[in-house]
Amino acid sequence: MxxxxxxxxxxxxxxxxxxxxxxxxxxxxxxxxxxxxxxxxxxxxxxxxxxxxxxxxxxxxxxxxxxxxxxxxxxxxxxxxxxxxxxxxxxxxxxxxxxxxxTSDQHPWFKESRASRDNPRADWYVWADPLPDGSPPTNWHSHFGGPAWEFDAGRRQYYLHHFLTSQPDLNYHNxxxxxxxxxxxxxxxxxxxxxxxxxxxxxxxxxxxxxxxxxxxxxxxxxxxxxxxxxxxxxxxxxxxxxxxxxxxxxxxxxxxxxxxxxxxxxxxxxxxxxxxxxxxxxxxxxxxxxxxxxxxxxxxxxxxxxxxxxxxxxxxxxxxxxxxxxxxxxxxxxxxxxxxxxxxxxxxxxxxxxxxxxxxxxxxxxxxxxxxxxxxxxxxxxxxxxxxxxxxxxxxxxxxxxxxxxxxxxxxxxxxxxxxxxxxxxxxxxxxxxxxxxxxxxxxxxxxxxxxRASAALTRGDMTFLDLPEPILAFRRASDDEVLTCVFNLSKDPVVLTLDTVAEKTGPGLARLDGATLELPGNGYAYLRHDGELSLTADA
CATH class of the missing domain: 3.20.20.80 (Glycosidases)
Known part of the structure; x- marks a missing residue:
């Protein structure tokens, strides 16, 4: 299943x-x-x-x-x-x-860990001694600015935090x-x-x-x-x-x-x-x-x-x-x-x-x-x-x-x-x-x-193959045993025109016009094309 x-x-x-x-x-x-x-x-x-x-x-x-x-x-x-x-x-x-x-520095685990160097959870967070000059143990940065280390006066050690100083990192080596x-x-x-x-x-x-x-x-x-x-x-x-x-x-x-x-x-x-x-x-x-x-x-x-x-x-x-x-x-x-x-x-x-x-x-x-x-x-x-x-x-x-x-x-x-x-x-x-x-x-x-x-076997389970087309056109084929779709998207504000090399029908939601072998996509237009076998597209100059 x-x-x-x-x-x-x-x-x-x-x-x-x-x-x-x-x-x-x-x-x-x-x-x-x-x-x-x-x-x-x-x-x-x-x-x-x-x-x-x-x-x-x-x-x-x-x-x-x-x-x-x-x-x-x-x-x-x-x-x-x-x-x-x-x-x-x-x-x-x-x-x-x-x-x-x-965790938060308000988590009971951290409160116990920071209380001393020898309590049962002393090693549950990442603690390290200062370098000889008092600076942090490594050069690591925090995502929220400044060093990834905060000095704790009680333990006289630094603890690691990738984010806020109030978000100490757990020690998964434990x-x-x-x-x-x-x-x-x-x-x-x-x-x-x-x-x-x-x-x-x-x-x-x-x-x-x-x-x-x-x-x-x-x-x-x-x-x-x-x-x-x-x-x-x-x-x-x-x-x-x-x-x-x-x-x-x-x-x-x-x-x-x-x-x-x-x-x-x-x-x-x-x-x-x-x-x-x-x-x-x-x-x-x-x-x-x-x-x-x-x-x-x-x-x-x-x-x-x-x-x-x-x-x-x-x-x-x-x-x-x-x-x-x-x-x-x-x-x-x-x-x-x-x-x-x-x-x-x-x-x-x-x-x-x-x-x-x-x-x-x-x-x-x-x-x-x-x-x-x-x-x-x-x-x-x-x-x-x-x-x-x-x-x-x-x-x-x-x-x-x-x-x-x-x-x-x-x-x-x-x-x-x-x-x-x-x-x-x-x-x-x-x-x-x-x-x-x-x-x-x-x-x-x-x-x-x-x-x-949800209704399309091609979109939910089908294989995917990209088509080689110039910017700003994104196009790919989704194919299952029951259905073949070519999906075409115009990523620009300007209209584009494409020529098909085989018969296809426009299906599903779309913002495009298909006239025979000509597919016209307005700015930010898109189309799902149903067809048999392979379909090639050529961008008009």
């Missing part, structure tokens, strides 16, 4: 911003449960919840202080169980973010740490959870010899604030010991029926593909991996082809998970606006592209509305790196603002109180009720193209 996740479309929910039912200004589990019919109506297969665990919320839940409980701002364990039950009744699987590489983490994962599997999205999955282990990183070979794409990218980060993450722990984690999930793990590989370039291949090789590691390859600025046919073919070549045993937006990057219709005829044109084009890609597909809440990035002012920010590096870094708040449900309700139906992030006019203009009422909206297009993907 084919696993549910292999052809799935998974909808990411950012719990703080989905629906508030308590008047706190923050979304909660009851709100997610209340709005699940909207998600189910899209035709998706499951939901991914960003962190809901106990946390001081200094990094919006990615700083866990108790892995075994729900943070009160979101509700209770009973609310979580009710959410699982409702989702399952609607035919939706549920996976959650598991932040296993680090087997007791691995055992404890696996127990926390088992807790949620026992409650009926369908799988995990593993945050920073290549960060679990560090170099035990604490060697400093060499400089990066090229820093041409490094942001001025991103000192992290100025090193070749070979000793602080992506260590070979990671594999054995992933195999332990897979062995745990395999004790449960039909569970899934997808790992976020925090790495760039060819190294990301290499790790995705390693982490998904065979049947004893992760089920899937994804990287930030499609979450950046690059919007060319060559880039999309390079990413997909690179994965197929570098991770032949692996199964990909593709998405264009999430909670960490600007929303893609805004990110790629320079290539768009209009915002809605870009939203429809990219939805049509994404649903034609092989593997598992992820979409981010509000994406189905064509939501744009919210423009933030400094006093509205909550994101730590944005606050620290403003205005050079705009941060992640712009993609995390609340869902807009009813355009004429207070805060667009998200909350009766002042929301934790602002609800602004451009977002209200894309509220769910307005899109439901329209005849030709982005929401209706998402439903149509998701249903089209």
């Amino acid at each position: 084919r696993e549910w996740w292999r052809d799935a479309v998974i909808y990411q929910i950012y719990p703080r911003s989905f629906q508030d039912t308590t008047g706190s200004g923050l979304g909660d589990l009851q709100g997610i449960r209340q709005r699940l019919p909207h998600v189910a109506a899209l035709g998706v297969d499951g939901i991914w919840l960003s962190p809901i665990f106990m946390s001081p919320q200094k990094d919006m839940g990615y700083d866990v202080s108790d892995y075994l409980d729900v943070d009160p701002i979101f509700g209770t364990l009973d609310d979580f169980d009710a959410l699982i039950a409702t989702a399952h009744d609607l035919g939706l699987k549920v996976i959650t973010d598991q932040v296993l590489s680090h 087997a007791d740490v691995q055992d404890a983490i696996l127990e926390t994962c088992k807790f949620w599997l026992d409650r009926g959870l369908d799988g995990f999205r593993l945050d920073t999955v290549n960060y679990y282990f560090h170099d035990a010899d604490l060697r400093s990183n060499p400089p990066a070979e090229a820093t041409s794409q490094v942001m001025a604030t991103d000192l992290y990218g100025m090193q070749s980060n070979i000793y602080n993450k992506s260590r070979p010991e990671n594999i054995a722990f992933l195999e332990r984690l897979r062995a745990l999930t395999d004790q449960y029926a039909d569970r899934m793990m997808v790992g976020e590989v925090g790495e760039g370039g060819e190294r990301a593909i290499e790790l995705m291949g390693e982490y998904t090789s065979g049947t004893g590691r992760l089920h899937m991996c994804y990287s930030f390859a499609l979450l950046g600025e690059d919007f060319t046919a060559a880039h999309f082809r390079r990413c997909i073919e690179g994965f197929r070549k570098g991770a032949p045993d692996g199964h990909p998970y593709w998405s264009f937006s999430n909670h960490d990057v600007p929303r893609h219709p805004s990110r790629w606006a320079e290539h768009a005829v209009s915002h809605d044109h870009m939203a429809r084009l990219t939805a049509s592209m994404l649903m034609a890609f092989p593997g598992t597909i992820g979409i981010y809440q509000g994406e189905e509305l064509g939501q744009e990035e919210t423009v933030m002012e400094f006093h509205e920010l909550t994101d730590p790196p944005a606050i620290r590096f403003w205005p050079a870094v705009k941060g992640r708040d712009g993609c995390r603002t609340p869902m807009t449900w009813e355009h004429d309700a207070p805060n667009a139906g998200f909350s009766t109180a002042t929301p934790w992030l602002p609800v602004k006019a451009p977002q209200i203009a894309r509220s769910v009720d307005l899109q439901e009422a329209g005849n030709d909206t982005v929401l209706h297009h998402y439903r149509e193209v998701i249903a089209w993907r």
Whole structure:
């Protein structure tokens, strides 16, 4: 039997911003449960919840202080169980973010670890003595600015943190740490959870010899604030010991029926593909991996082809998970606006592209509305790196603002109180009720193209072959035993004309005109062509 996740479309929910039912200004589990019919109506297969665990919320839940409980701002364990039950009744699987590489400094494990050098959990985190001059043990950088080491006056040692100083890294070289983490994962599997999205999955282990990183070979794409990218980060993450722990984690999930793990590989370039291949090789590691390859600025046919073919070549045993937006990057219709005829044109084009890609597909809440990035002012920010590096870094708040449900309700139906992030006019203009009422909206297009993907054997299970065409045309063939489709996308604002060498019919959602052997694609146009055998396309000069 084919696993549910292999052809799935998974909808990411950012719990703080989905629906508030308590008047706190923050979304909660009851709100997610209340709005699940909207998600189910899209035709998706499951939901991914960003962190809901106990946390001081200094990094919006990615700083866990108790892995075994729900943070009160979101509700209770009973609310979580009710959410699982409702989702399952609607035919939706549920996976959650598991932040296993680090905890909050408020976690009882860390409080005990920092108390002395000889307590039972003294070695549960990465501690090291200062160098003779008092400087940190290595040259490693934090993602959020400054050294990756923080000095603790009590132990008179440094501890490692890849992110905020309040997010100390666990020491996975300690087997007791691995055992404890696996127990926390088992807790949620026992409650009926369908799988995990593993945050920073290549960060679990560090170099035990604490060697400093060499400089990066090229820093041409490094942001001025991103000192992290100025090193070749070979000793602080992506260590070979990671594999054995992933195999332990897979062995745990395999004790449960039909569970899934997808790992976020925090790495760039060819190294990301290499790790995705390693982490998904065979049947004893992760089920899937994804990287930030499609979450950046690059919007060319060559880039999309390079990413997909690179994965197929570098991770032949692996199964990909593709998405264009999430909670960490600007929303893609805004990110790629320079290539768009209009915002809605870009939203429809990219939805049509994404649903034609092989593997598992992820979409981010509000994406189905064509939501744009919210423009933030400094006093509205909550994101730590944005606050620290403003205005050079705009941060992640712009993609995390609340869902807009009813355009004429207070805060667009998200909350009766002042929301934790602002609800602004451009977002209200894309509220769910307005899109439901329209005849030709982005929401209706998402439903149509998701249903089209689900019904197509070629798109869900077919082989993929790219066609050699010049920019800005992305074209590939998806072929199953029952169906052959050629998918063609115009990534520019300018119209293009293509000539077919065989008979084909235009099918499914599309923005194109097929007249005999001539295919006309307007700016941001797209077409699915059904045909027998092979089909070649020639771009008219």
